[in-house]
Amino acid sequence: MSALYLYPRWLRAWHWINALLFLVLMYTGASMHFSGGGWLMPFDLAVTVHNTAGILLTLGWIGFVIGNLSTENGRHYRVRVSGFFGRLFVQARYYGYGIFHNAPHPFHVSAEMKLNTLQQLSYLGVMYALMPLLILSGWAFLFSVSLPETLLGLPSVWLVAMAHLTLAYLLVLFLLVHMYIITTGETVTTNLRAMITGWHREDEPSSGQTEEAKS
Amino acid sequence: MNDRDISVRAGGWLALGLLLSALLGSVPETEASIQGRLGTDNADCLRCHRMETLAYRDPRTGDIVDLHVDSRAFGHSAHGELQCIDCHEGDFGQYPHPESALGERLDCVGCHKELHKADKRAYTFKTIDEEFALSIHATSDSPKAEGFDCHRCHDPHGFRNSEVGQPIAEIVRADNQICLSCHTKIRDPHSTAHLWLPKRDKHWTSVRCLDCHTPLTDPGQPVSHQILAGADSNFDCVNCHSKEPRLLQRLYQYRSETDLAGSGWLSKAVFNQAYVVGMSRSPLLDALGLSVIGLTLLVLIAHGWGRYRAYLRLKEDRS
Known part of the structure; x- marks a missing residue:
């Protein structure tokens, strides 16, 4: 039995609030985008809820960045350059092949590094590229009056709308993959439990996998 | 001096008096x-x-x-x-x-000839005049349109420009009321006008008649005075509900500006009404986005199924 405290309270609070906001934004966003469907929220209400949730998401994102800058959590997002492609290949091979043959996890969770290279890359991309762009495009919608008439020769509001839509689809995609990939821990619920309790627990240490993760 | 002399002299004074009063009468009166x-x-x-x-x-x-x-x-x-x-x-x-x-006959242009900002605007009274000449209100043979002048719409005793910050619904209502004060049949519940328009009542409370019943003007310029006949007006939903920049921009910027001029940026960000249904719609992006998401879902289900099979094999091996 090994247990690592990997997810401090602020991070868990942020994560679950963010998750809730994601769901609200997806539903209200779809209600605005595909307005009129029976299962959708009434348009007027959807707009207000979406705007509010978007503002809260912005505050949450700022909190996340400050948290990573001011605590040790930020180190988990520092990509080690040496052996980067090798690790990436090994991890991708595990998800694409090894996992179907009961191969051991190629990555060992530790207090120093809780994310594998693939996770690192996707979280970095989502939190430091897609999310800020999504937030920026959302705010650009609200304050479009300050935008120029055209951007890059295209109508600016339309450009903002298309950027927001593309980013939204990408983040829905991320959410799907994220929800699935967290089930690939030692057990299906290992990672979910870790994000609820803060403790990463592995009940059945297998050869070489949790040795360094033991507390 | 006899009576005759007196009457001649009096007649002379009278004539002089009349002359003077006539002369004085033609002198412009002072403001006071x-x-x-x-x-x-x-x-x-x-x-x-x-x-x-x-x-x-x-x-x-x-x-x-x-x-x-x-x-x-x-x-x-x-x-x-x-x-x-x-x-x-x-x-x-x-x-x-x-x-x-x-x-x-009162003439608006008499006062509104050249506004001090006229040189900064492409939109002058000359433009209005040219546009109005092409308007259905000017070209119609209907006796009701006879003698149509500015005052029919711009009641000089009541007209005021909408101001940024006024609630949109209020502006739309006031603006459309001008049209409906003559076009009363539109309000008839049995009227077939605008039946083609989805969510007709919603459009009527959110969009000005002019937004569809005038040709598009250049960005940043006021709405055209060339009012179009029903048949020539905008029937194309995607002129607003899509990327078409000019009409959408007109609606969106106006609404956005109105929203932001209210009681602070935060509350206006929350209650922002600027989003127009369909403005983010792109058949290509929707098809691409939804198919990639659908395919991903299938791959994940297949992946999960593969993992489950591996788990069953492991269990079998262990037993």
Whole structure:
């Protein structure tokens, strides 16, 4: 039995609030985008809820960045350059092949590094590229009056709308993959439990996998 | 001096007096002397004209001519600070007003000739004039459109420009009321007009008649005065509900500006009404986005199934 405290309270609070906001934004966003469907929220209400949730998401994102800058959590997002492609290949091979043959996890969770290279890359991309762009495009919608008439020769509001839509689809995609990939821990619920309790627990240490993760 | 001499001399003074009074009469009155006369102060005029029933029947046409001026609306109108006599020149000191004072035709361009900002705008009264000449209100053969002038829509006693910050619904209602005051049949519940329009009532409360019934103007310029006939108007949903920049931009920027001018940026960000249904719609992106998400879902399900099979094999091996 090994247990690592990997997810401090602020991070868990942020994560679950963010998750809730994601769901609200997806539903209200779809209600605005595909307005009129029976299962959708009434348009007027959807707009207000979406705007509010978007503002809260912005505050949450700022909190996340400050948290990573001011605590040790930020180190988990520092990509080690040496052996980067090798690790990436090994991890991708595990998800694409090894996992179907009961191969051991190629990555060992530790207090120093809780994310594998693939996770690192996707979280970095989502939190430091897609999310800020999504937030920026959302705010650009609200304050479009300050935008120029055209951007890059295209109508600016339309450009903002298309950027927001593309980013939204990408983040829905991320959410799907994220929800699935967290089930690939030692057990299906290992990672979910870790994000609820803060403790990463592995009940059945297998050869070489949790040795360094033991507390 | 005999009686004859006296009468000749008196006649001479009389002629001189008449001549002098005629000469003096042609000298323009000073502003102060006009202001002091009855019928030159707004209160004098409104004493009668604020009566809602004040009207007369035109002996030539037989039509009732409404002479009522809503003093409250006038006070809030664009002309609220003007004196009645600034526009209505003539001798209104007597009642009934003399024929000469009644026949005048007021001309907006007389005052609105060149605004001080005119050189910065492509949109001048000349443009308005040109556009109006092509308007259905000018070209229609209908007797109802006969003599159509600015005042039919821009009631000089009540018209005011909408202001940024006013609730959109209020602006739309006030603007559309101008059209509906003549086009009364539109309101008839059995009217078939606009039946093609999805969510017709919602459109009527959110969009001005002018937004569809005028051709597009250049960005940043006011709405055109070329009112289009129903058949020539915008029937294309995607002119607003898509990327078409000009009409969408017109609606969106206007709404956005209105929203932001209110009570602070945060509350206006929350209650922002600027989003127009369909503006983020792109058939290509929707198809691409939804298919990638659908395919991903299938791959994940297949992946999960593969993992489950591996788990069963492991269990079997262990047992």
